[in-house]
Amino acid sequence: MSRLLPRAIGEGGHTFSFLTRDLHHYLRAAPADGPHPLLGARNIVTADTNDTDTLLPLVERLHEVLAFDAVVSSCDYYLPAVARTAEHLGLPGPTPEAVGNACRKDRTRQVLAAAGVAGPRFAVRADTAGALEAARDIGYPLVVKPVDLCAGTLVRRVDDEHELERACRALAEFPLNVRGQRRAPALLLEELLTGPEVSVETVTHDGATHVVGITDKSIGGAPAFVETGHMFPAGLAPDLAKEAAESAVRAVGALGLDHVVCHTELKLTPAGPRLIEVNPRPAGNRITELVRHVTGVDLAAACVDVALGREPDLAVRPTGVRSAAIAFLLPDGAGTLTGIDGAEQVRARPGVLELTLAGPGRAVLPATSNNEYLGHVMTADTEGGGARAAAEHLLTRLRPTYACAELPGAVTA
Numbered sequence: 441m442s443r444l445l446p447r448a449i450g451e452g453g454h455t456f457s458f459l460t461r462d463l464h465h466y467l468r469a470a471p472a473d474g475p476h477p478l479l480g481a482r483n484i485v486t487a488d489t490n491d492t493d494t495l496l497p498l499v500e501r502l503h504e505v506l507a508f509d510a511v512v513s514s515c516d517y518y519l520p521a522v523a524r525t526a527e528h529l530g531l532p533g534p535t536p537e538a539v540g541n542a543c544r545k546d547r548t549r550q551v552l553a554a555a556g557v558a559g560p561r562f563a564v565r566a567d568t569a570g571a572l573e574a575a576r577d578i579g580y581p582l583v584v585k586p587v588d589l590c591a592g593t594l595v596r597r598v599d600d601e602h603e604l605e606r607a608c609r610a611l612a613e614f615p616l617n618v619r620g621q622r623r624a625p626a627l628l629l630e631e632l633l634t635g636p637e638v639s640v641e642t643v644t645h646d647g648a649t650h651v652v653g654i655t656d657k658s659i660g661g662a663p664a665f666v667e668t669g670h671m672f673p674a675g676l677a678p679d680l681a682k683e684a685a686e687s688a689v690r691a692v693g694a695l696g697l698d699h700v701v702c703h704t705e706l707k708l709t710p711a712g713p714r715l716i717e718v719n720p721r722p723a724g725n726r727i728t729e730l731v732r733h734v735t736g737v738d739l740a741a742a743c744v745d746v747a748l749g750r751e752p753d754l755a756v757r758p759t760g761v762r763s764a765a766i767a768f769l770l771p772d773g774a775g776t777l778t779g780i781d782g783a784e785q786v787r788a789r790p791g792v793l794e795l796t797l798a799g800p801g802r803a804v805l806p807a808t809s810n811n812e813y814l815g816h817v818m819t820a821d822t823e824g825g826g827a828r829a830a831a832e833h834l835l836t837r838l839r840p841t842y843a844c845a846e847l848p849g850a851v852t853a
Contacts, residue, residue, distance in 0.1 A: 441514030441722055441740065442466075444729070446477040448740035449512075457483035457506055459499070461490060461620075473796075490621050492521045496528045503529050510747035516590040517619045519543055519720055532749035534720060538696040542720045546587040546628050548695070552715055555694035557687065559715040560631035568608040571627045575604055578631055583665075585628040586611055591724075591810040597632060597663040633707040633714050638674050640688035640704045641723055641731060643742045643752055649692050649702075650754055651685045652737055655727050656828075657705075660770070664808045671765035671828040672730035680708060687713040695720075701743045703727070725810065726766050726794070726818060733764040733793065733820055761820045764793065765827035767835040769814040770807040775842035777802040777814065782837040786817060791830055794818035797838070804842060814840055 449456045458481040460466065466478060478484065483506065487498050502508070511526040511533065513519060520540050526533035541547040546564045553559065563574035564587070575582060581599045584607040589595075594611055598604040608627060617623055637657040643650050656674035660666050676684065688704040695718060703723035705716040721743070722728050728739040736757030745752040769780070780797050787795045797815035805812060817834045821827040 441724055441728070443477050444722075444740040445512065445514045445743065446480050448738060448744050450480050452741060452744050454509075454744065455480075455482040457481065457485060457502070457508070459485045459487045459489055459495075461486065461488050489518060489521060490619065492524050495521065496525060499525055500528065510744070510749075512743060512747045514721060514724075515619070516543060516719065516721065517617055517621055526747075531747075532699045533747060534697045534700045538698070539700075539720050542695050542697060542718045544587050544624070545585055545717060546624075546626055548715075548718060549628070549630075552691055552694055555690070557691050557694055557715055558712060560633050562628060562630045565627045565629065566625065567627070568605055568612075571604060571608055571629055572601055574629050575601070578629055581632045583630045583632055584608065584611075585630065586614075586623065587626045587628050588624050589614075589617060592665050592667065593809045593811070595665050595809075597665070603663070633709050633716075635707050635709040637705065637707055637716070638676070638684055639670075639723060639727070640685055640702075640706065641727070641739060642688060642692060642702045642704065643739070643746065643754060644692055644698050644700050644702065645746050645751055647698055649689045651689065652739065652754060653731060653735065654681055654684055655723070655730065658828075661807050666770065666807050666812075667725060667768070667810050668770065669765065669767040669828065669831060670725060670727055670730060671763055671825070671831075672727065672734055673763065673825075675825045676708075680713075684708065684713045687715060688718075691715050691718050699746045699749065701739055701746065725768075726816065729794075729818070730764040730766060733759060733761050735759065760822055762823060763821045763825045763827040764818065765821075765831040766794075766816050766818045767828075767831035768816045769797070769835060769838055769840070771804045771812060771814060772840065773842045774805050775803075777804050778841045778843050780814065781839040781841065786834045786837050789834060791819045791821065791827075792817060792834065793820050804840070 511522050513522045523536040523539040541551050549562045565571045565574050585595045596607045639655045641652045654674040655670050655672045658669040660668040692702050700720050701722045703719040706713045722739045732738050736759050742752035795817050819827045819831040
């Protein structure tokens with residue numbers, strides 16, 4: 441989304457000003473296959489975006505000169521600041537309370553439970569002793585989560601007290617997130633849900649929530665929960681798809697979210713859909729591009745439109761694509777990446793929409809979250825629901841090589 445959102449702003453005929461506390465964070469991630477998205481910025485302003493109380497007066501002064509029409513971000517850690525800023529300037533957007541509850545997994549659980557939206561049994565505790573006590577009530581295996589991190593960071597399955605203590609210790613040793621914000625120390629424990637995982641992509645405008653579609657997800661990396669791929673649309677029976685969509689719409693409504701694109705994750709358990717989390721922003725991991733390839737609906741553009749208070753264009757258009765999928769290349773070793781064999785053969789295959797791979801020299805560790813990908817392959821199927829199988833097959837043709845590999849099974853260059 442860090443590239444798609446600036447593109448959507450420009451294609452919509454708008455300009456944007458970019459506020460950041462650390463411009464080098466973005467310059468370090470300059471794309472190799474095109475101009476940097478920030479080259480499209482009308483203004484770049486350095487501000488302490490981690491301190492909303494000092495940020496708001498600054499933005500108010502900028503607003504007097506630049507006359508902003510909307511405030512947006514694609515980063516989970518700044519969505520609450522975006523909501524507070526929009527409210528402060530009298531611009532459209534979801535309320536700070538709604539966004540704050542959606543961005544805190546413990547508050548999401550509490551709000552949805554009070555509204556009767558089905559989810560896992562859960563407990564929120566302040567320390568390891570409390571977590572051990574709650575785990576005895578919920579029962580093992582269970583899932584331990586931080587309440588305010590994203591990309592699956594430090595989300596773990598635990599099967600006994602020893603693993604629970606280790607997971608709690610890992611969270612306690614991570615006091616700041618990757619943007620330098622101090623984390624809430626609370627621990628969220630949840631019943632381990634079984635069944636396929638999906639996400640429902642929705643757009644809410646003027647109190648009405650429109651379901652754009654449902655994406656299926658594959659998960660690996662146990663005991664972590666790493667997203668290894670997605671396909672749109674999910675191959676669900678109509679009744680089950682309807683239940684999942686209705687659960688997501690109820691969750692968005694219960695949280696009070698409006699003027700927002702949401703990415704709501706659910707488990708399709710034997711007892712029915714169960715809410716995992718509601719993300720008040722467009723989906724990451726290129727899911728929005730899968731949606732666009734199949735339906736023609738641009739969720740990045742919809743995000744811009746609803747932030748402006750405008751009705752988004754959600755009309756489905758023929759694209760010739762019946763399904764689109766993405767498969768992520770995960771490290772099979774540790775060390776320094778020296779190359780990825782098979783790329784040219786994969787790139788030449790019919791149906792490949794994207795092939796993006798990390799370059800040599802990258803430090804590689806085993807994947808414990810969605811932050812360790814070495815790249816992805818995206819495919820399209822014009823006949824039916826075969827895009828996932830094609831993407832997963834092509835992924836097997838990509839072979840990373842490493843220097844100083846440390847794990848069994850890694851290829852040493």
